[in-house]
Amino acid sequence: MRFWELCRRNLKETYRDPLALGFLLAFPLLFMVLMGVAVGGSTPNFTIGIIDNDHTSVSQDFVNEALAKVPAFEISTYEDTTTAMKDLKFGDLNAYVVIPHGFSEQVSQNLQDKETNIILDMTYDESDIMVSEQIISIINTVTRAFARIEIPVTINANPIHIETEITFIDFIAPGIIIFGLLILIPTSARMMVRDKETGFLSRLLTTPARPVDFILGYSLCLIFIAIVQIIIFIAAARWFGMDIVGNLWLAFLILILTGLSSIGIGMVVASLSKSENQAEPLCWLIAMPLAMLSGCWFSTEIMPSYLRNAANVFPYAHAINASRGILIRGVGFEAITGDFLFLVGWAVVIFTIGIILFRRTMRS
Amino acid sequence: MDYVKPAKGTDDALAIQTSQLTKTFGSLVAVNSIDLNIKRGELFGLLGPNGAGKTTTINMLCCLLRPTSGSATIMGYDINQQPFDIKGAIGVSPQETVLSERLNCWENLALVGKIHGLSSTEIRKRSQELIEAVGLAERAKDQVRKFSGGMKRRLNIMMALIHNPEVLFLDEPTLGLDPQARRAIWEYIFRLKGEKTILLTTHYMDEADFLADRIGIMDEGKIVALGTSTELKIAMLERHTMIIYAWNLTQKVINEMRSRYEEVEVTDGTLIITDKQLDFKEIIDLLHSLGAVVRSAYMKEPTLDDVFLHVTGKGLRE
Numbered sequence: 001m002r003f004w005e006l007c008r009r010n011l012k013e014t015y016r017d018p019l020a021l022g023f024l025l026a027f028p029l030l031f032m033v034l035m036g037v038a039v040g041g042s043t044p045n046f047t048i049g050i051i052d053n054d055h056t057s058v059s060q061d062f063v064n065e066a067l068a069k070v071p072a073f074e075i076s077t078y079e080d081t082t083t084a085m086k087d088l089k090f091g092d093l094n095a096y097v098v099i100p101h102g103f104s105e106q107v108s109q110n111l112q113d114k115e116t117n118i119i120l121d122m123t124y125d126e127s128d129i130m131v132s133e134q135i136i137s138i139i140n141t142v143t144r145a146f147a148r149i150e151i152p153v154t155i156n157a158n159p160i161h162i163e164t165e166i167t168f169i170d171f172i173a174p175g176i177i178i179f180g181l182l183i184l185i186p187t188s189a190r191m192m193v194r195d196k197e198t199g200f201l202s203r204l205l206t207t208p209a210r211p212v213d214f215i216l217g218y219s220l221c222l223i224f225i226a227i228v229q230i231i232i233f234i235a236a237a238r239w240f241g242m243d244i245v246g247n248l249w250l251a252f253l254i255l256i257l258t259g260l261s262s263i264g265i266g267m268v269v270a271s272l273s274k275s276e277n278q279a280e281p282l283c284w285l286i287a288m289p290l291a292m293l294s295g296c297w298f299s300t301e302i303m304p305s306y307l308r309n310a311a312n313v314f315p316y317a318h319a320i321n322a323s324r325g326i327l328i329r330g331v332g333f334e335a336i337t338g339d340f341l342f343l344v345g346w347a348v349v350i351f352t353i354g355i356i357l358f359r360r361t362m363r364s
Numbered sequence: 365m366d367y368v369k370p371a372k373g374t375d376d377a378l379a380i381q382t383s384q385l386t387k388t389f390g391s392l393v394a395v396n397s398i399d400l401n402i403k404r405g406e407l408f409g410l411l412g413p414n415g416a417g418k419t420t421t422i423n424m425l426c427c428l429l430r431p432t433s434g435s436a437t438i439m440g441y442d443i444n445q446q447p448f449d450i451k452g453a454i455g456v457s458p459q460e461t462v463l464s465e466r467l468n469c470w471e472n473l474a475l476v477g478k479i480h481g482l483s484s485t486e487i488r489k490r491s492q493e494l495i496e497a498v499g500l501a502e503r504a505k506d507q508v509r510k511f512s513g514g515m516k517r518r519l520n521i522m523m524a525l526i527h528n529p530e531v532l533f534l535d536e537p538t539l540g541l542d543p544q545a546r547r548a549i550w551e552y553i554f555r556l557k558g559e560k561t562i563l564l565t566t567h568y569m570d571e572a573d574f575l576a577d578r579i580g581i582m583d584e585g586k587i588v589a590l591g592t593s594t595e596l597k598i599a600m601l602e603r604h605t606m607i608i609y610a611w612n613l614t615q616k617v618i619n620e621m622r623s624r625y626e627e628v629e630v631t632d633g634t635l636i637i638t639d640k641q642l643d644f645k646e647i648i649d650l651l652h653s654l655g656a657v658v659r660s661a662y663m664k665e666p667t668l669d670d671v672f673l674h675v676t677g678k679g680l681r682e
Contacts, residue, residue, distance in 0.1 A: 005475055005478040005479060009464055013464060013466045016507065017466055198460070200463075202462070206454065207451055207479045
């Protein structure tokens with residue numbers, strides 16, 4: 001099995017190169033460590049004011065059974081926005097949320113698969129971006145969880161409480177893991193284009209090795225690297241206090257599909273580049289904006305909708321959404337089917353394009 | 365190794381045959397209708413300046429490049445029809461030292477050996493032989509990125525030999541090496557003579573002169589001269605040179621010599637005579653009769669550089 005020998009050679013070249021290894025593992029881990037140390041695994045404490053303009057049992061449940069159960073929140077209810085605004089200005093509140101009239105109808109329609117937007121008004125002190133960022137993210141997560149799961153279970157007198165302590169590390173860890181997998185783009189491109197540039201590929205093309213052997217040799221090696229990355233990143237996130245409540249294997253599947261997309265993009269870049277110097281900046285030009293747009297480091301909720309739509313064209317926003325859903329909200333496959341199919345489609349298409357282009361490169 | 369299965373209609377005695385082999389890149393004709401017949405066990409040197417088309421020729425023969433026109437066979441296999449049969453039968457040492465830098469000697473050899481389908485036992489045995497033969501045993505476990513240029517070159521050649529190929533392509537095997545390292549590689553290549561068919565490209569004339577059984581001089585994509593080193597020198601040269609160190613080279617002696625020969629130069633007691641025909645004994649006798657005392661004299665051997673200059677009208681390094 002020639003491809004296996006090539007895979008082994010690629011693995012040895014990678015793990016014996018401290019710089020490449022450090023780049024692959026230490027870079028994302030450094031992010032995680034910094035985030036972990038900066039914010040820690042402890043639950044942040046935010047004081048949130050609630051003005052319930054809906055006055056229905058649904059809205060009350062939302063406040064009492066969902067928002068109030070979030071350990072990071074200390075909930076105070078208000079009759080009007082004037083008092084809440086005053087407390088916000090005095091620093092007694094981090095934010096206040098208005099539940100609009102018609103909230104329960106919106107939730108009901110959503111549960112009947114009629115598309116609707118659940119609108120909450122939130123006012124917060126924008127001077128502290130990280131705090132507002134986390135509050136937005138937590139409220140968003142809790143609301144989605146409430147609308148999808150809590151109501152039917154409450155009607156059935158079997159309430160499911162949001163048991164996850166949504167800490168900052170819970171929120172940030174899936175994004176950092178995806179960021180680590182985004183780094184596979186430059187890693188893959190570098191590995192392939194270096195062999196092309198140094199003539200190693202040409203040398204082995206004078207042997208009976210066939211193009212498929214090279215493609216499998218690179219891909220298997222990179223998939224193995226992706227698996228090791230995922231294991232290390234999840235272990236690190238767990239060590240920093242990430243509470244995993246969902247199916248780890250499902251999350252793993254999502255992350256592998258994400259890794260495959262990165263390898264495919266790397267293969268395309270390697271095919272289109274003549275040298276490592278050309279491939280490297282091109283990869284970063286792709287990876288960094290994607291990391292930012294997809295929400296690796298912060299919630300995309302604060303971004304304009306057109307940017308969020310742009311991010312949704314690529315697999316990473318879907319991967320973050322699905323992995324956060326699985327890992328911290330405990331959702332099952334049915335809740336992430338759309339994201340899963342999108343990731344499968346992306347991986348298949350980009351990998352196919354990568355293989356076609358790389359084969360063409362080898363022939364030339 | 366049983367790779368050799370000559371195709372019908374091909375000459376069993378020939379390892380490499382090309383017929384009107386041509387490669388163009390746009391308007392540039394890199395290789396222009398070359399015809400080569402290289403016998404089994406022969407070491408054939410393809411000599412030419414950079415850009416003459418040597419590497420392009422090798423790349424076509426190794427099935428890395430498709431010819432624009434013409435054909436070629438290696439051990440009876442057609443380069444257009446049977447590339448994978450050819451790849452199993454050849455070993456290629458490219459111009460650049462292309463190695464896996466973070467693998468050691470054994471691992472680099474094992475990689476190529478495995479790709480050629482050798483068993484682990486065969487690889488170990490063959491690697492041991494090669495590593496000892498080229499004197500890399502002490503450093504065989506070091507990652508090759510720590511090797512000197514000469515050591516890398518030796519490994520580069522070993523990787524082409526691990527599967528014991530019938531035909532070996534050595535593209536500029538000593539490029540950029542110091543004289544000592546070059547000599548070590550020459551000695552190793554010399555030991556392979558007769559055992560393998562070797563096509564060696566070089567732009568070092570002394571390398572081709574020392575190693576090759578036959579030489580093809582290539583310029584601007586064409587083979588402009590072909591033969592053994594001696595044949596080329598004799599056939600191509602129309603003028604001979606004799607160098608004489610003598611005392612008492614008076615004006616009378618010089619005038620007499622100038623009246624008899626086409627070109628006569630005198631510098632510090634050295635007489636250099638050039639003409640189409642030179643008779644060594646006749647010249648010595650003449651000098652004695654004219655009163656000159658000859659200390660030493662020799663016929664200057666023509667070099668391949670002279671041949672190259674003669675057939676192309678330019679020096680090899682131009």
